[in-house]
């Protein structure tokens with residue numbers, strides 16, 4: 001009770017009302033595919049966490065957009081929520097330590113929490129030349145991944161770079177970049193997207209803390225609650241050529257179809273992600289709603305198989 005009171009007090013100091021917070025929990029619960037009866041439980045995971053799993057967050061080849069999308073854009077207080085439920089032991093972007101001190105922190109964390117920590121990986125891993133195409137603290141990404149990931153209780157590959165290789169794996173891929181699973185032969189839980197939607201990571205973690213298990217996954221290791229449908233399946237622009245009223249309003253099926261971005265190269269029909277329902281930036285909008293075709297950023301081999309952008313497949 002005391003814990004909960006101080007949590008709401010801290011949110012209030014950040015200008016976030018209990019109502020805003022409940023709105024977020026409701027959206028999160030719906031995204032996780034749970035009924036609304038779970039909303040109070042979800043709120044409690046944040047407000048009075050029973051446990052805070054230690055997290056080691058690794059950065060490999062990427063743009064840090066995955067961390068940025070999590071820490072900045074969605075809700076002004078998402079950082080509070082994340083730091084409330086997770087005990088982040090190592091994260092190069094947000095940690096105060098630097099240099100040798102930071103590396104020491106990583107070693108200490110994996111020793112202290114061996115078999116217990118969650119390892120979140122952001123970025124692709126170079127596999128050619130013994131991983132020589134990318135290093136942190138004098139060690140290659142490949143060496144770090146091989147050292148840290150097997151010691152974790154669970155590995156979450158976060159973003160298209162960590163899941164499928166991403167932009168650095170685009171042809172001609174001189175560094176032999178791959179997703180972390182393929183690079184070191186493990187099967188991580190995968191949350192692709194460039195950037196991924198932070199609600200899918202938070203939903204995965206909350207699912208684990210609330211129900212004591214990871215969400216159901218597809219054969220690529222992606223949570224079904226987020227990647228069970230294509231963009232096209234839930235796209236509101238589809239309604240314009242499938243809904244008689246719209247067709248009537250536009251004058252013909254062809255004219256109504258013009259509202260769809262397929263001819264501008266939309267990859268929605270072959271891209272699995274929940275952007276149309278989860279949206280970005282506090283549920284404000286998402287690419288197709290903002291008038292931009294989906295470029296397939298969460299698919300395997302995004303970049304090569306999705307380019308040239310803006311051309312019909």
Ligand code: FSX
Nearest residue numbers: 062064065066159160194
């Ligand atoms: Fe990749 Fe994440 Fe795209 Fe960027 O770190 S998925 S380039 S948004 O930031 O890995």
Ligand code: SF4
Nearest residue numbers: 232235260261266268
């Ligand atoms: Fe499908 Fe894209 Fe058209 Fe939406 S805009 S209906 S996702 S092709």
Ligand code: F3S
Nearest residue numbers: 273275294295296297
């Ligand atoms: Fe990416 Fe397409 Fe969503 S480009 S952000 S999967 S709409």
